[in-house]
Amino acid sequence: MMATRPDPAGLYHPAMPATWWLRKRSYFLFMLRELSSVFIAGFLVVLLLQIAQISSGEDARAAFSAMLRSPGWILFHGVALAFAVYHSVTWFYTTSIVMPLRVRGRELPRWLFTALNIGAWAGVSLVILILYLALPASA
Amino acid sequence: MSERTITLDVTRYRPHQEAVPTVQSYAIPFPDDWVVLDALNHIKDQVDGSLSYRWSCRMGVCGSCGMMVNGEPKLSCAVFLRDYFPRAIRVEPLSNFPVIRDLVIDMSGFLDKLKSVKPWIIREQEKPLSEGEYLQSPRELDAYQHFSQCINCMLCYAACPVFGLDSGFVGPAAIALGYRYNLDSRDHGTAERREVLGDHEGIWQCTFVGECSVVCPKHVDPAAAIQRVKVDTAKDWILSLVMPWGQR
Amino acid sequence: MSHEISEHDVIVIGAGGAGLRAAIAAAELSPKLSIAVVSKVYPMRSHTVSAEGGAAAVTREYDNLDAHARDTIFGADFLADQDAVEAFVAEAPHELIQLEHWGCPWSRDADGRISVRSFGGMSVKRTLFAADKTGFHMLHALFQTSLKYDHIVRYDECFVTSLLVEDGRARGITNVNLYTGEVMVLAANAIVLCTGGGGRVFPFTTNAAIKTGDGMALAYRAGVPLKDMEFVQYHPTGLPGTGILITEASRSEGGWLKNKDGHRYLQDYGLGPPTDTPTQRKMELGPRDILSRCHMQEYQKGHTFEGPHGHYVHLDLRHLGQELIDRKLPFVRELVRNYVGIDPVYEPIPVRPVVHYMMGGVHTDMDGKTPLEGLYAAGETACVSINGANRLGSNSLTECLVFGARAGRNAAEYASGMGTPTSNPLAALARDEQHRLDSQFFKKEGGSERIAAIRTEMQHAMEEGAGIYRDASSMGATCEKLRELRERFSRIRLEDSSEVFNTERISALELDFMLDVADTIANGALLRKESRGSHTRTDFPSRDDENFLKHTLAYRTDEGPRLDYAPVKITRWQPEERKY
Numbered sequence: 005m006m007a008t009r010p011d012p013a014g015l016y017h018p019a020m021p022a023t024w025w026l027r028k029r030s031y032f033l034f035m036l037r038e039l040s041s042v043f044i045a046g047f048l049v050v051l052l053l054q055i056a057q058i059s060s061g062e063d064a065r066a067a068f069s070a071m072l073r074s075p076g077w078i079l080f081h082g083v084a085l086a087f088a089v090y091h092s093v094t095w096f097y098t099t100s101i102v103m104p105l106r107v108r109g110r111e112l113p114r115w116l117f118t119a120l121n122i123g124a125w126a127g128v129s130l131v132i133l134i135l136y137l138a139l140p141a142s143a
Numbered sequence: 144m145s146e147r148t149i150t151l152d153v154t155r156y157r158p159h160q161e162a163v164p165t166v167q168s169y170a171i172p173f174p175d176d177w178v179v180l181d182a183l184n185h186i187k188d189q190v191d192g193s194l195s196y197r198w199s200c201r202m203g204v205c206g207s208c209g210m211m212v213n214g215e216p217k218l219s220c221a222v223f224l225r226d227y228f229p230r231a232i233r234v235e236p237l238s239n240f241p242v243i244r245d246l247v248i249d250m251s252g253f254l255d256k257l258k259s260v261k262p263w264i265i266r267e268q269e270k271p272l273s274e275g276e277y278l279q280s281p282r283e284l285d286a287y288q289h290f291s292q293c294i295n296c297m298l299c300y301a302a303c304p305v306f307g308l309d310s311g312f313v314g315p316a317a318i319a320l321g322y323r324y325n326l327d328s329r330d331h332g333t334a335e336r337r338e339v340l341g342d343h344e345g346i347w348q349c350t351f352v353g354e355c356s357v358v359c360p361k362h363v364d365p366a367a368a369i370q371r372v373k374v375d376t377a378k379d380w381i382l383s384l385v386m387p388w389g390q391r
Numbered sequence: 392m393s394h395e396i397s398e399h400d401v402i403v404i405g406a407g408g409a410g411l412r413a414a415i416a417a418a419e420l421s422p423k424l425s426i427a428v429v430s431k432v433y434p435m436r437s438h439t440v441s442a443e444g445g446a447a448a449v450t451r452e453y454d455n456l457d458a459h460a461r462d463t464i465f466g467a468d469f470l471a472d473q474d475a476v477e478a479f480v481a482e483a484p485h486e487l488i489q490l491e492h493w494g495c496p497w498s499r500d501a502d503g504r505i506s507v508r509s510f511g512g513m514s515v516k517r518t519l520f521a522a523d524k525t526g527f528h529m530l531h532a533l534f535q536t537s538l539k540y541d542h543i544v545r546y547d548e549c550f551v552t553s554l555l556v557e558d559g560r561a562r563g564i565t566n567v568n569l570y571t572g573e574v575m576v577l578a579a580n581a582i583v584l585c586t587g588g589g590g591r592v593f594p595f596t597t598n599a600a601i602k603t604g605d606g607m608a609l610a611y612r613a614g615v616p617l618k619d620m621e622f623v624q625y626h627p628t629g630l631p632g633t634g635i636l637i638t639e640a641s642r643s644e645g646g647w648l649k650n651k652d653g654h655r656y657l658q659d660y661g662l663g664p665p666t667d668t669p670t671q672r673k674m675e676l677g678p679r680d681i682l683s684r685c686h687m688q689e690y691q692k693g694h695t696f697e698g699p700h701g702h703y704v705h706l707d708l709r710h711l712g713q714e715l716i717d718r719k720l721p722f723v724r725e726l727v728r729n730y731v732g733i734d735p736v737y738e739p740i741p742v743r744p745v746v747h748y749m750m751g752g753v754h755t756d757m758d759g760k761t762p763l764e765g766l767y768a769a770g771e772t773a774c775v776s777i778n779g780a781n782r783l784g785s786n787s788l789t790e791c792l793v794f795g796a797r798a799g800r801n802a803a804e805y806a807s808g809m810g811t812p813t814s815n816p817l818a819a820l821a822r823d824e825q826h827r828l829d830s831q832f833f834k835k836e837g838g839s840e841r842i843a844a845i846r847t848e849m850q851h852a853m854e855e856g857a858g859i860y861r862d863a864s865s866m867g868a869t870c871e872k873l874r875e876l877r878e879r880f881s882r883i884r885l886e887d888s889s890e891v892f893n894t895e896r897i898s899a900l901e902l903d904f905m906l907d908v909a910d911t912i913a914n915g916a917l918l919r920k921e922s923r924g925s926h927t928r929t930d931f932p933s934r935d936d937e938n939f940l941k942h943t944l945a946y947r948t949d950e951g952p953r954l955d956y957a958p959v960k961i962t963r964w965q966p967e968e969r970k971y
Contacts (some may be wrong), residue, residue, distance in 0.1 A: 005545065007427070007544050007545060008568055009570065024304055028214075159890065176730075193886050193889070195893070199599040202726060203729065205526055207432065256548075263539050266493040278502070281500075288960050364555050
């Protein structure tokens, strides 16, 4: 139990400015990671709409696909992809912190664990891509 | 030894004479091996006896002398003037804390939080001292040892924007210390500590900026501690859903 | 002006190893007792935090209590009270196991038992350790455990200015609350002083800034004698310039001391033969007083290096290898890298002797009791004495625990037999103290002397006259200088008259205390006309058991310390020549 504390009346409370996240590179990168969710959510909404269009007939689907070919939408998807990659990489790094792997009693270096994660992720993505390409286009 | 002169722009706040902090500049001649704290001591002893700051061990283990040095939370006994020369050095009180005076912050809130995480061994059954020590293998020690290196210097709180926005956040050091006891093979208090650690002001406030671990002078890695507590807590919650009869 | 008086059963002054142990011991005696812990810093800032090497106790089958007692008494050059040493070694294992139960992260052997290492002057491996941060871990384990007890009430960042004595009993304290500048009054039936040492009376010390001998001066002013103050330990391995401690554990793990020719010079002083792996009590594992003297003799022979901060030798750890250094001496590596800019894995560390520990202190008995009823003391502040003329490394952390617990328990027992503390007589005493503080410090006008100037001159005078080698003329000059400084101190100038966190005031109050402590050291040394342990006189080079096998007691008078002597308690170990 503490019997002595500073007099609250004399304390100066510094306010945190709204631009705090511009002060430091690490804060800015953190905000980018948070922002990535907006783009990933946007991409998912588009995906859901696309699926909905499938049931609305061939014409609607074609029109929707045509719209997505516009430069604006391509740019959006490019940015969303960049954010998804950024988020994934930082996520894998996070995993190395949250669930450290121990090999013979010693913690695996984080960069190595992260690299292994990313490698596995790239591998799985590659398999999916190959499967996609190998599937008959008519299916 | 060569002497050069460096400028220190030091935040002053004297509650009896000013409502908001001001900056006072001092030109300090310094030898090559001086740290920022040496410069402050020089000011206090030779120039201006009214400058207030905390310090004690001058070897980076007592945790007293945390300050913002050019905007970064640092132990002022561990940063050398030569590394900033010839530019001026800005010395401010640690960010995110109320300021009592000059470079002295109010850290009483931390002491309340530290107590709230119950940073002591909790046993279901005490072993009498006559039966000797609890055995603990080097590997069991290794599991929590680096989380026990916290010197309570408050640099992690100064680096944490979540704490800056919500001073009620239990915060990096206190959570890491609570987790340190959870990991100790001698302890049975994990469930008791969950009340505080798993509270909305506990781990779930953390958005994992990660800066607490970057600035930690003792490499405690509180960010990792918090994320691991999240995983453990979530795992236990799921287990309690799947196996409500299971007692933990 | 009247003061509000807070009442407690026990007041513990100081919140380091001894203070926290005392507070917990008192708290465990009864949940009905209210225990106040008053400290000028937050507990985890206390200087115990800087202790590195370890804590000694008999925990192994190959060891026994008599061996620990004999090593301690021999190391103390027979000035230790042997009954106290016997009690100390007997309770030491229990206290260290207690600390283990409280969560201290001791280093472990493969079988899970607490590891032990060698230490200077110890005949077997008996020093328990937590890497090379033993004090840090002990302090934090004690502090965190103390948080469990709601009846331990902390007065953090409060500087005690006086003990209030009424009717021959210690009944309370006055302290300055740093947050408000107010003088607070605490009343209690028992008071335990645990404020640590006062290495800062010297210019070059391992001690933290807060080590200003406050508790010693508080007791001294309350009429309690200070015992054996002339015994000041130099640690042989501090970093030049900063005085940062490089733990003795670096030698017990196998480090070598080498002069500028790369020669392990300790073999030239009867400490050999040199062996590749450390041998107990030999070479680098000799006791600190002897190793520090060897350094000075090497310096006089011109065998030391000369650097910007004076002479130094090399502490070579390179042959130990990175793995061992990282596992057992990580803090040494961190400190040397940060503060010297070299890596001890690849380069030898420059080191020199540095003031480290005060064997002397407040005169207490084995129960921590001082001659003033109701006043207790433990840890470096106190002199029981188990350390005599030279403390063995790793006995002091254990001493904090054993005698902290004893003093805390005894104080609590005494307090619970006394009923409610009466605050009536304290009001007048507090008014007097407030008046003293106001006139000499808080509302003092004018003055021309700088605090730092007087402090620096005191420190240099102490090094000159009360250093590793002493003689009558240099000590006499130091005593004279201290009288001059005391007089000049009355003319200090205080620039800061504000109330909130006024650290200039605290510096002045600390200097006031330090001048008293310095006075007892220098005067005690001047009158001890022999060489024993850390006290080495060039004009009286040998030990004189006939005249000086006795404790010095320094009583305060207005004309300076009045010295008296008390016998040393010998039980089973008759004095013999101290040779390693």
